[in-house]
Amino acid sequence: MELVAIFISAILVNNFVLYYFLGICPFLGVSKKIDSAISMGLAVTFVMTITAVVSWAINNWILIPHGLDYLKIVSFILVIASLVQLVEMFIRKVSPPLYQALGIYLPLITTNCAIMGLALLVALREYGFAEAVVFGLGSGLGFTLAIILMAAIREQLDLADIPEPLKGAGISLIVASIMALAFMGFIGMIK
């Protein structure tokens, strides 16, 4: 039950983009077309789930037992950077079509604060292993949901008459604001 609560909460209630403001750069940058938004979302979900596992292992097996808490930030960022590299090489070897779809988005993910944020939140909340995995997967799906919705709206926005200074990032943020309000309707689902 607890796991279901974490999962739903990560997707809808405490959405990574709309509640924690993590992953704003790709959310604004790669949301012009639905196709690319879906690929980006899947790439992020994939890396997030792996990151949750790896950062959990590092934190609970290496950092905490040895009292190396102060190396958390350095080790997490290095692990994430190398992880993304490995995932990229692995996908290129194993599945060229998948690489074609996700390839260009993977390097962008290294500097995506959603991934680092996930690793930090898993450590901060002292999640167990299963909770960490579910939280990683849920957060990734939440990000995917938000970016796809955003892309769908932006495809329509192209046809709208928007004041000149608000074109681009301005109107996207205002749309995000309305989405965040709508997502508030999900609050209280988890009891």
Added chain:
Amino acid sequence: MKLSVQMVVVLTSVGLLSGSFLATVGILTKERVELNKQREVEAAIIKVVPGTESSTKLYEAKDFKVYGGKNQDGTLIGYGILVSGIGFQDKITLMLGTDISLTKTTRLEIIEQKETPGLGAKIEDEDVFLKFWEGRDCSQAISLRKPAVKTAEELAASEVNTITGATISSESVLKIVNNSVEKLRQLIKEGQIQDGEQDVH
């Protein structure tokens, strides 16, 4: 060849320098950081169990810790339960004070919450919510009074006030409190909590 050697040397030395620098910073700040955490808990116990001079940790589990408040003579005068549970938006962490026989609550303090500002966040508000939690009869499950009332006199002994417009946040706190009182009662029954096992100081 020369380049790859340089790469390894540079990365290793950057890593080593940063590591040793951080180790120094880590050691220098460790004591203070832990002291801060301890002080926060201490301050909360003194607030929720009136008359506390010192405290001991009696039981520790994930999201559920029990502290004992002691008076000047070192006799246990009440429990402070530090507990987290799911609220309206996110986790709510609170500390509940009870008397030693677990029949009355002494006070409730919210340690951390991320409820809706202006609505659910009022669980931190003294006049709207917190003051109603003093001296409630917790020998049975506490219940919420709906709709909200203005004064404590209107409430029955085991009732607390609902916050207008934030029923779910109020219910969440109520649920956390009732569950943790029940859990503590169970622990005492099983003999898992005895007086003064380990000292916080």
Added chain:
Amino acid sequence: MSTRSIGQEFTKGLWNENPVLRQLLGLCPTLAVTGWVINGLAMGLATSFVLIFSSIVVSIIKKLIPSQVRIASYIVIIATFVTVADRFLAAYFPDISKDLGPYVPLIVVNCIILGRQEAFSSKNSVGRSLIDALGMSSGFVLTLLVLSSIREILGSGTYLGHQVMGSWFTPWIIMILPAGAFLALGILLGIALHIEKKTKSRI
């Protein structure tokens, strides 16, 4: 090498190349911590600390680092200073540290910092890098200050925790909610672009 004067090197970060308003960098912390002025200010200063010291170190050792491993080295240097800032806040300002939560460690992935190392400190002298970092930091702090002032005054009727609006004022709760963060920044970006266009067309 940059051909700007020292003064221009500093002021470009305030407006023309303002990291948030013009370059759209560092949006996560800008949105996340600006519900209250004190948090915005703390976040701005912590980020400035990391940016300034990383820029100094990177510009000193830039010649020693082979270009293949430069990003990795920069990340380690940045992460080191972020940890220092995080520990310092946790030790001396525990309340602020708790409020900011994971957003202090997240300075490490703030694109402003890595961006300045890659675009500026790795190519310029220590002095110029320092001035560039000071300018960018001031631009970032000022933006956070403007945004958090708007959000705190409208959202809770207070400034730095003191009541500034009269009792007639009903706080716009939306402004301290996530939705208000997006809305305020979106409008602020629009205003900045509008002012920029107005001044450009006059010249």
